[in-house]
Amino acid sequence: MERYDSIWDMYKKKGISRRSFIKTCTAMTALLGLAPTMLPDVVKAAEKRLPVVIWLHGHECTGCSEAFLRSGAPLTSDVILNMIALEYDDTLSAASGEPFENHLQEIMKIYKGQYILAVEGAAPPDPKGGFCMVGGRPFVEEVKEAAAGAAAIIAYGTCATWGGIQAARPNPTQAVSLNEIVGNKPIVNVPGCPPIPEVMTGVIAHYAMFGNLPPLDNKNCPKQFFGNRIHDTCYRRPFFDAGMYANDFNDAGARAGWCLYKLGCRGPETYASCGNMRWWNGLSYPIQSGHGCIGCTSKNFWDNDPFYTRLPEVAGLGLGNIDKIGAVATGALAVGITAHLATSAVQKRKRDQKELEDKKKTAEELDRISRRKD
Amino acid sequence: MTVRENQFVETSIPNGKEAHLTRFYIFSPFLRIFHWLMVISIIILFSTGIVVMTPMSMGEGQYVILNEWHLSVDWIRNLHFLAGFILSAAFLFRIYGYIINKGDRLLPNFFQMKFWDDLVEVMMHYCLLKYSHKQFLRNPMARMSYIAIYGLIVVEILTGFAMYFQVNPNGIGGSIFGWLVVPYGEMFLHVVHHIVAWCIFLFAAIHVYMVVRADFMEREGEISSMISGTKVLAHLPDDINDIRDKNGKIIKG
Numbered sequence: 001m002e003r004y005d006s007i008w009d010m011y012k013k014k015g016i017s018r019r020s021f022i023k024t025c026t027a028m029t030a031l032l033g034l035a036p037t038m039l040p041d042v043v044k045a046a047e048k049r050l051p052v053v054i055w056l057h058g059h060e061c062t063g064c065s066e067a068f069l070r071s072g073a074p075l076t077s078d079v080i081l082n083m084i085a086l087e088y089d090d091t092l093s094a095a096s097g098e099p100f101e102n103h104l105q106e107i108m109k110i111y112k113g114q115y116i117l118a119v120e121g122a123a124p125p126d127p128k129g130g131f132c133m134v135g136g137r138p139f140v141e142e143v144k145e146a147a148a149g150a151a152a153i154i155a156y157g158t159c160a161t162w163g164g165i166q167a168a169r170p171n172p173t174q175a176v177s178l179n180e181i182v183g184n185k186p187i188v189n190v191p192g193c194p195p196i197p198e199v200m201t202g203v204i205a206h207y208a209m210f211g212n213l214p215p216l217d218n219k220n221c222p223k224q225f226f227g228n229r230i231h232d233t234c235y236r237r238p239f240f241d242a243g244m245y246a247n248d249f250n251d252a253g254a255r256a257g258w259c260l261y262k263l264g265c266r267g268p269e270t271y272a273s274c275g276n277m278r279w280w281n282g283l284s285y286p287i288q289s290g291h292g293c294i295g296c297t298s299k300n301f302w303d304n305d306p307f308y309t310r311l312p313e314v315a316g317l318g319l320g321n322i323d324k325i326g327a328v329a330t331g332a333l334a335v336g337i338t339a340h341l342a343t344s345a346v347q348k349r350k351r352d353q354k355e356l357e358d359k360k361k362t363a364e365e366l367d368r369i370s371r372r373k374d
Numbered sequence: 375m376t377v378r379e380n381q382f383v384e385t386s387i388p389n390g391k392e393a394h395l396t397r398f399y400i401f402s403p404f405l406r407i408f409h410w411l412m413v414i415s416i417i418i419l420f421s422t423g424i425v426v427m428t429p430m431s432m433g434e435g436q437y438v439i440l441n442e443w444h445l446s447v448d449w450i451r452n453l454h455f456l457a458g459f460i461l462s463a464a465f466l467f468r469i470y471g472y473i474i475n476k477g478d479r480l481l482p483n484f485f486q487m488k489f490w491d492d493l494v495e496v497m498m499h500y501c502l503l504k505y506s507h508k509q510f511l512r513n514p515m516a517r518m519s520y521i522a523i524y525g526l527i528v529v530e531i532l533t534g535f536a537m538y539f540q541v542n543p544n545g546i547g548g549s550i551f552g553w554l555v556v557p558y559g560e561m562f563l564h565v566v567h568h569i570v571a572w573c574i575f576l577f578a579a580i581h582v583y584m585v586v587r588a589d590f591m592e593r594e595g596e597i598s599s600m601i602s603g604t605k606v607l608a609h610l611p612d613d614i615n616d617i618r619d620k621n622g623k624i625i626k627g
Contacts, residue, residue: 162559217543218552232541241448243432253431262429269560271543299559310427311568312561322565323427326572333576337583343502348591351505 007046007082021046031073032205033224045209050082052111053204054104054146055089058121058139059132059166059175064157065091065120067194071201072281079201083208087115090134101135108149116207117150119143122159122166123181124173131173140181147182152213154188155179156200158296161191161221168302169315179220188213189220193296196273197280199225221271221297230293231267233275236260249290260287264308266295396610398624400511400617401603404471405478409600411464412527418457419530420575422450427568455538462531477603477617480512481521489514492612508612509594511605516584523577526570533567 004010011021025042029035034042057065069076080086087107093100107115124131127138134142147153155178158164166175179187190203203222206214214222231237239245239259246254247262259265267275270293274285286293292308295301304312311321319325429447471478483489492507493514499507500515507513512520536554539547543555554563589596595606618624 218556223544227543229540241446243429243445243447245429245431247431262431266561269564295561298561301559301561304561312565322568322572323424326568326575329572329576330579333579337579340502341583341587344587344591347502347505 004082005049007050010082028074028209032202032209042209045211048211050085051208051211052107052115053084053086053118054107054115054150055086055092055118056120056139056143056146057090057134058119058123058143058160059173060121060157060159060164062091062120064192064194064200065089067192067197068156068200069197070280071197073198074201074205076197076201079205079208083205084116087111098135104146108146112149114151115149116152116154116204117146118154118156118204119160119178120156122163122175122177124166124175125181126174129173131175143178143181147185150185152188152207153178153182153185154190154203154207156190157195158191158193158301161189162299164193165302168300186213187220188216188222191221191226191297192272193301195297196225196277198277199273219271225273225277226271226297228271228273228275229268230270230272230275230287231265233273234267234287235275236287254290257290260290260292262310263292264306264310265292266298266301266304266307267293270295270298270301272297395606395608397604397606398511398611398614398617399604400477400480401599402471402475402478403603404467404475406600406603408464408468408471411460415457415461415464416574416578419454419461420571422454422457423568423571425450426454458531458534458538461527462535465527465531476619477511480517480613480616482514482517493518509592509607509609510613511611511617512613519577519581523574523581526574526577529570530567530574533563533570537563537567 004013007024008021011018011024022043025046026036026039028046029039029042032042071079074083080092086092088100088104090096090100095103121132121139123140123143124138125140127141129138132139155161159166159175160178163171163175163177166173167177179189188203190199192199194200199222202225203214206222214224217223217226219226231240234240236257236259239257240261244253244258245262246258246260248254249263254260254263261268265287267287274287274293278285278288294307295304298304303315306313309321311323313319313321314325317325319328426447429450430445432446468478492510495504496507496510496513496515498504510516532551532554535547536551537560539545539551540555540560542548543552585596588594594608595602595604599605614624
């Protein structure tokens with residue numbers, strides 16, 4: 001297969017005109033949601049060399065890759081064949097085995113300090129633990145080595161970003177997120193289980209186009225995709241405000257498409273584009289299909305169980321959520337106060353009686369003394 | 375103003391005891407107004423908070439009365455936010471009162487051994503192991519619990535505003551309080567907000583009980599002190615030095 005240095009290079013080699021190239025750039029500008037005035041930047045970016053990408057897989061289910069493959073705009077095939085030079089990806093590549101691992105070492109040497117590292121999955125931090133071995137090596141060592149020479153790192157999915165299901169209670173492998181393993185490097189967090197396909201391709205397309213990371217929020221997530229709560233962008237929000245809820249997955253409210261808040265929807269705490277971009281080219285998203293959000297872009301979302309009650313249960317007590325525990329504590333307090341009040345009333349009466357007796361005794365004593373004087 | 379002999383109110387108590395009662399001015403209007411604003415706003419905040427977490431469903435086949443009352447969750451949330459803003463503003467005035475008035479500053483004297491000894495004494499009294507304790511303007515246990523309640527309210531204000539302003543994480547409010555969302559995620563803030571709300575509720579229940587109990591057991595005007603700002607005491611209280619001004623004088627009510 002012919003290799004291209006840039007998108008413009010590909011157009012030239014294929015004999016496509018400059019005019020078509022500019023047209024494509026205009027379309028790309030629109031797809032990335034940029035202002036028309038940004039067109040010259042997009043053209044400039046498309047003339048640049050394709051960025052080299054290394055994609056590693058750790059402690060995970062590869063669901064993020066599955067999502068990535070289903071991106072519609074930009075198309076995944078466009079991204080991996082025309083926008084980036086994907087040099088290593090254990091699941092998407094045709095090659096495998098030792099030659100492929102050697103290729104990874106080679107690429108890391110040649111493009112040191114220039115390549116983008118995309119990581120899926122958490123990492124067990126103990127290299128001697130025997131968990132998550134890639135090509136006979138602990139994943140944690142591989143990712144540290146790759147991160148050392150990377151220009152930028154993209155953490156794809158909740159596992160790479162926050163640890164995900166591997167780091168959920170009881171976390172037998174002590175798995176941690178990429179952020180805890182790699183320091184001193186700019187990391188873009190793209191959480192989600194999996195993230196929306198267009199978000200995954202959008203982030204890497206942004207880097208491919210402009211050569212820098214998209215603007216990030218305080219959790220290092222791209223602002224344009226994680227800037228709003230699902231609850232604040234949800235089309236069922238008016239039902240929430242009006243107080244119209246599905247109380248059960250089988251009731252009239254659920255059939256009518258009312259708010260799923262009481263069925264444990266995590267939309268009010270979850271930052272993602274599900275509400276406005278939706279999934280599969282705007283087809284649907286979990287809430288639209290009648291299931292509450294489980295908050296898959298949030299930190300520790302697996303531990304906020306159960307997913308079907310509004311408040312998570314307090315772990316380890318088996319007493320239910322904090323409101324239930326509070327009600328029980330109030331009952332216990334009422335009993336305690338009554339007991340304390342009764343006891344102190346008895347004590348006060350005893351004290352008063354004793355004081356009175358003491359007074360009487362002293363009066364009698366004084367009386368006796370005065371009589372004796374007589 | 376010093377307390378003069380002729381300003382003492384002489385009262386005879388029915389069962390023949392006699393006592394000299396003096397009225398001491400302790401709490402400034404800042405504290406008293408804050409206290410009652412806090413009472414109102416905490417009642418509103420707690421009840422609306424419980425409803426927001428477990429709302430009643432309206433609509434066809436649901437609660438008919440609610441449909442007529444138009445108690446939408448939107449409305450109840452706005453009430454919660456309004457009460458939250460009132461509480462926060464009142465808290466700022468409370469801080470101002472703390473600065474200008476000594477009687478509003480009856481906090482624990484952590485660095486005096488005597489404070490800890492008195493604390494043990496008062497705790498023994500409330501554990502019903504001791505008939506009485508020394509007279510205080512505010513006893514050491516109350517001092518500890520009031521600093522705790524202010525701490526709890528600060529936690530509620532911080533977590534509440536953090537969740538409130540995250541509607542727009544890039545706004546001013548989001549940039550002031552948004553850092554709270556980062557370490558454990560936003561669901562954690564909801565959980566903390568609830569735990570602390572229940573702590574405040576339980577505190578309020580104990581507080582009301584203790585005040586009523588003290589009023590009946592000691593008869594020092596405990597309840598009315600939060601309206602008049604003064605307490606009527608039979609003896610010079612043990613911690614009277616905490617409200618002397620710089621000339622060593624005590625303000626009499």
